Amino acid sequence: MLPIAVDAMGGDNAPREIVAGATTAVTDHGIPVMLVGRPEAIGATDLEVIAASEVIEMDDDPGQGVRRKKDSSLVRAAEAVRDGRASAMVSAGNTGATMASALLRMGRLPGVARPAIATPIPVPGGSPTVLLDAGANAECSAEWLVQFAQMGSAFSRQRFGVDKPRVALLSIGEEDTKGSNLVKEAHALLRDAPGIDFIGNVEGRDLMSDAADVVVADGFTGNVALKTLEGGIKFIVNAVLGAMMASDEAREAAKVLMPALAPLAEDLDPDTHGGAMLLGVNGVCIIGHGSSSARAVVNAVRVARDMVETDLVGQVAAAVSAG
């Protein structure tokens, strides 16, 4: 397998945690990895390095960043995939710039109107719900939502082994008559769309449940839902942890509860699931959380390896062309 190109400069903890995670992926999991970035920032390493002199910062404008910083780690990583030097790219950097780099350098798959970001939402005790579009396209047409359903179904199959993914549309009521004009139009198209198993509308409260395997939304709604969920969970988890640290007695009590809470904490940790996937581009592109730790990078590289080996890109292309 060709190495996976990891953007060493992307994310709040770059390059230290990124390099550490990439190294662990090689040493502990035997996955070939190359680092992309400033050699002097990366430091001494046994891994192959593609030198890139520039960095697209977290707050750079994505389009401008990609156009102007042609020697940036993100652009060079996407070019490595395009040029057949790498099998996939992974970045925890600027999400918009990661998308733009992948789109402009790898290109779209034939027939894909717009790539979409697919984010796994943890469903403790079950297979994650794939939410897409989680933010690539703030304005969408109903036809794009149908393609998101097809691409998301392929991802759910390849990534989580769901044989016949149940696809739902994110709305404000289960009835077909509820929702925005876009949702009503998309509902009608999804009902007749080939190659997917459309089960109807779901609500925001169903995202963390087993109600559907794939939930489709425009990128604005999907991103609002995702960030609302992250914010709410973070808030409660911090409040519970705060209560557990409130006194010596509480700390002792917390120790008793930890074995029962640990699997939940593991499932809710964004570092566990290896990041979001950009679907619809001609290559595997994983978008990690900005705060990715070394563990998150290891998991992202493992997911990238799996998606290369099971030919996610070919499956997404087939799903879209059949639809």
Added chain:
Amino acid sequence: MLPIAVDAMGGDNAPREIVAGATTAVTDHGIPVMLVGRPEAIGATDLEVIAASEVIEMDDDPGQGVRRKKDSSLVRAAEAVRDGRASAMVSAGNTGATMASALLRMGRLPGVARPAIATPIPVPGGSPTVLLDAGANAECSAEWLVQFAQMGSAFSRQRFGVDKPRVALLSIGEEDTKGSNLVKEAHALLRDAPGIDFIGNVEGRDLMSDAADVVVADGFTGNVALKTLEGGIKFIVNAVLGAMMASDEAREAAKVLMPALAPLAEDLDPDTHGGAMLLGVNGVCIIGHGSSSARAVVNAVRVARDMVETDLVGQVAAAVSAG
């Protein structure tokens, strides 16, 4: 003060919990309350009863329900406010039908394009964030969002005593250039809108924080965000409670933590905050959670009393006409 009309037939726990809550509001808080519904379902009571022979069920179509069931408890409650027999209405029933009853019987305030549902989101340790529209209007214009900002500011002042409420727009990034076309257009209008303190865009993760006092969204986005947050919180709370009940040891440990967790649980309980408020109609109309308990009804009646006494309706009308 005129009595508050409580829909005895609305909600999953009607009429038992509703009647119990209404009775407590009278006996423990001295608030005048009248019940609206089927006398035989309400049973023996010392409260005044407006007889209504029909019930709009939770799954009835709101528009049809209000048009066809003219002798329903919801329609009769709204008429009691219109006719000067009641000072406010409270229902935990069908949300859409509550809105439609209030709109059709009480009417809109002068100049209001569309009424909106304002839902307080708990911010433990702080004043709740008012989210509107939380679901009344699935499609909105940018101009309506400006009115929501004005109405929501009046509500934040009257309900939570916030002197100069900070208004934000729900989007997918803080930059003005991010978001849907509607959000970009609304952002530009809000920046110049009179009578409000617009602080810019916020993201879903800011809803449970002190970032803003009022968060404006179209009713589709607002409802998705609200239900996503409710679902996420419910999920985590249930998981933590499950861990606390997993063994005798865990139950003992949970007892130690309870004093620190109780204020959080209280704040997160939807029954604490007395429901959502329909803003823009010519009367006080409170929409309770479908699962409202007697305690929720007491709190809703108390909020209704406060909003009548502080002339919320007049303040909303003034805010809109000044804008």
